Amino acid sequence: MNQQQVNFLKNDLIFHLKHLAPDAKGQWGKMDGQQMVEHLAMMVQVANGRKQLPSLPADKSRLEKAHAWLMTDKPFRENTINPLLPEEPVPTEHNTMQLAIEALQKELDHFFEVYAATPGLRIVNPIFGNLNFDEQLQLLYKHTQHHLRQFGLLAA
Numbered sequence: 001m002n003q004q005q006v007n008f009l010k011n012d013l014i015f016h017l018k019h020l021a022p023d024a025k026g027q028w029g030k031m032d033g034q035q036m037v038e039h040l041a042m043m044v045q046v047a048n049g050r051k052q053l054p055s056l057p058a059d060k061s062r063l064e065k066a067h068a069w070l071m072t073d074k075p076f077r078e079n080t081i082n083p084l085l086p087e088e089p090v091p092t093e094h095n096t097m098q099l100a101i102e103a104l105q106k107e108l109d110h111f112f113e114v115y116a117a118t119p120g121l122r123i124v125n126p127i128f129g130n131l132n133f134d135e136q137l138q139l140l141y142k143h144t145q146h147h148l149r150q151f152g153l154l155a156a
Helices: 003-017 033-048 060-070 097-117 133-150
Strands: 123-125 129-131
Touching (some): 003 097, 003 133, 033 097, 033 133, 060 133, 123 133, 129 133
16 A cells, blocks of 8 residues: 555645636636536545446457556656547535535545455556556556646646
8 A cells, every 4th residue: 555645645635726716717628626626536436446437348458558657656647538438527415515525535434444444445447447446546546646737736
């Protein structure tokens, strides 16, 4: 377990997001600030097992390459396209940014609770395959870092 990543997701992520306006525009992409927060919450729901998305076709070679990249320190590129998401951002679900951030916090808390209660648990990610806690942690860390850079909340 990477304690730096755990600490970031448990302590620092929400702190950064509280400094973001709901209508903020990113340095790339189409989402505004609140859409990005809700996007992060949905991805945490995938990691904690509350939400399932259809997976990309099973291709052993693609999965091996995706997993190998996931476990590196290489960041997501700007404008990375998730082929499973619509081209246009989905409308926000919550009435306020504060509610969106609180929902994200609940999903993060649940993520840590689920894996603490079930050591060895693996949950399917639709792009990266069947991931254990450390792999999900790596993915969430990379993903949140990517979006914080997108909105200028972390240095590039």
